[in-house]
Amino acid sequence: MSQLLRPSNAVLNTSTYSPYKHLAPIDLKLDANEGPPLPISISNALADISIDTLRRYPSTQDLCQRLAKRFKISPNQLLVTAGADDALDRACRAFLGPGSELIYPTPSFEMIPRFAQWAYGTVLNIDWSQSKFPLSKVVDLISERTKLISLVSPNNPTGATVTSDELIALSKAAPKALILLDHAYVEFVDRPELDLSQLALSLDNVCIFRTFSKAWGLAACRVGYVMGPERVIGWLKQVGHPYSVSTLSANLVHRALSDSNKYISESVTQVQKERFELSKLLKCLEGNVTDSQGNFVFYQGPQAKWIYDALAGLGIAVRTWSKDSRLANAIRITCPGQQKGFERLTKALQTALDPQAILFDLDGVIADVSESYRAAIIGTAASYGVEIHDRDIAMIKACGDANNDWRVTQTLLHKHGLDVSLAEVTERFERLYQGEEFDSQHSPRGLYLKETMIPTRETLIKLCEGRKTAIVTGRPLKDALIFLERFNLTDLFQELITMEDAPAKPDPAPVKLALSRLGVERAWMIGDTVDDVRAARHAQVIPIGVLIPKEPEPFFTRKHLETAGAARVVENITEIQEWLR
Template sequence: MPYSLEKVIRPNILQLQPYRCARDDYDKGILLDANENAYGPSLLEQREGDLHRYPDPYHVQVKKSFIKLRQLPSVQHVFLGVGSDEVIDLLMRIACVPAKDKIMITPPTYGMYSVCAHINDVQVVKTPLIVENGAYQLDTEKVLEDLKANPEVKLVFLCSPGNPTGTCLSHASIRQVLESDYEGIVVVDEAYVDFVDKEEGSVAQWVDQYPNLVVMQTLSKSFGLAGIRMGIAVGHPDLIQILNNTKAPYNIGTPSAQIAQEALSEQGVARMMDYRQRLIQQRGHVINSLKSVQGIGRILGGNDANFILVEILDKDNKKTCNIRAEKIYKYMAESLNVVVRFRGKEYGCEGCLRITIGTEEENKQMMAKLQESLTVF
């Protein structure tokens, strides 16, 4: 039986007549249809692009560059959002009835899923990852069991590589969820996928095979463009159309689109790949350096992102210690001007610091300050 979106999308969203904006009809000529300022922007210097005009509602050229990079079938498979956070929010709004429906997350995971659920008055079912020995993999049997016990779950969020785990979920486990009798939407968050240095990377090319799959990516991480807030959803064209119907008419501004287009050009992608390789190399150096530091425990997870998750041990070097880890985190930030992230309160991350991989010089300074902190506490 073919998959039916009607089973998961809210009826009012399916019936929605989207706002038709001026640029949907015409975008050339003497444009006197959108109440724009004909004299132009009130800037001291003129900048590239017609900033006094409303932007393209869909930014087709950006999407064409993206599908070329990711080898996707068409622009109809791609949605652009204001960061992945807008994609997360829109998916909840189109699928989840407030105070009735639920989402599923797999802790430890990205915190915005739960925050967005709370804002939308959507309940959260938590099915933890298998965390023993830093595995951070899906407990697929428990996931499917919890989905059967909670038929109100409309969205399952799977973060791969995970945050804060830095670990790719096995493709077999993701397929197991997609090929089960679950009728909701499976969202795979691939914000860090370009830092995966092994065969199992993106599942974005699966979207035609699995019409209930949405893959989220972003230009914030590997492309180094966190400041333009460009999130991307890849999915079946029918589902992408619903997202386009629901979004704000001009959600992506012209400057952000221009920068994204430049980053996705042949030269931009080449530069991204160069930076990616440098960060992967630096990741290996940091991991090797940490292994010989007294007071450092295991480097957990698969190390598939541009950060690592590392245990801080107690003074006797016998077991992980949340108190010491948090003290070191605060001391480094407040006294030594090096900011990492304390993650010890997350499930399966006791005593852990999450350390983003920096430049070679930044990593050297981080290592020196971390070792200094370990002698203080």
């Protein structure tokens, strides 16, 4: 029966709000413009709530009066809502319907056109990709059908602003339309004249939308408010839930208003400083950096996608838009608002844009070991009567902690019910790999002789040009040197880190040792296993995954490399050359 159900066209014509997320683990979220954490004392407000209060429907009357006093307006001119989103949604439902229009300068806050479509309004887009507001183009679109005009200032995602003269001109040009002045980021402006709240309150057809989610650091509370003409606020009350804000959230906002003004002022100052430094760094790149007045910086240019992926590889999330062609090659980076987080961000950006060194795993990146090490695993298992396939090896490598092929072989045997010592497994493995057995002509037949180079020497020279390089491998020193000398590669790498030098990956020690010996801080590392990726990330090195030749499980392996934290996964390391400036 459910197949016979059909939602309204308003639902069918929109999609779920779902920003693209990188698969890498993230611990520094700079993709949602959330404010810095508040002092722990704010949470004490929760202790003031009695058990009896929790069973009562909430009231925002006290908060409404407090905010109205703050702006010197009547409480009837203000409505507390479940975030500014709730207030914007109410405005669309109150003013729009079939045949009515919202003028929407874009790119901007992407929920506004959704709210309009749900109310069966028509959205008219006007390009606002540059810093200057397109006033004349907006005015040209105004007609009898115009019911709402969206003004997000500072704009999200660009950070551009609207001036007082532009707001006045627009108000006069559209006397029958309500202007939605979204001031969610206004606390972050560094010029007082960009706060248009008092001016907007003097105009008959403007509502101001504010929030506690950004500068106040209370996004989880979902508390915002709208101010405007008393008659309009009354209409907005009619089209929304009567109890939209919980008592818990209201109490936390009360405490923040009482205790956090000094803290907010200091954190805003920190954000403004970070915004300036971050803009200066990005303006060195090809592309466009708008003059942002929000708690973020917007960059659109050819290196945006790589920056997004590279930062994710180091555990930092920034915002991108995979489904919006207007924002192709664009990123928005939230300012952390904390010195430690900002230092981490700037170092990560510098690493993405200008690495001092390139580190290479050896096996699967430079050396094709499908007929040597992997064949030795299969052959050693066969000597115990156990049949192992390439797919089995790929699966165990994808799980991690599998940088030592002797231990990988022992683990595979254990999975088949054989309890064999590592020493015995190693001896049989080495006989196959080193060729300690001889044929009738007494010529060595070790599997190592079947190893070939994956990239050409010329490819490696191009990747290494102008940067320091090192091999970071789990091979014994002797085996690594044999391969490098055999293929005339020793001159390309300043350092060689092997099994004898440090604990095995995923421990970051061998990667850190390579950085130390090279005398660098910023590097990329190319590896074919999740152990390479994890070791690099923990050493603050950007990890790049590569699929081995004839990878038996390419989709499976790619996903595991990405979820382990690889910035990107390539099939051929020649692709990496494009990302180097």
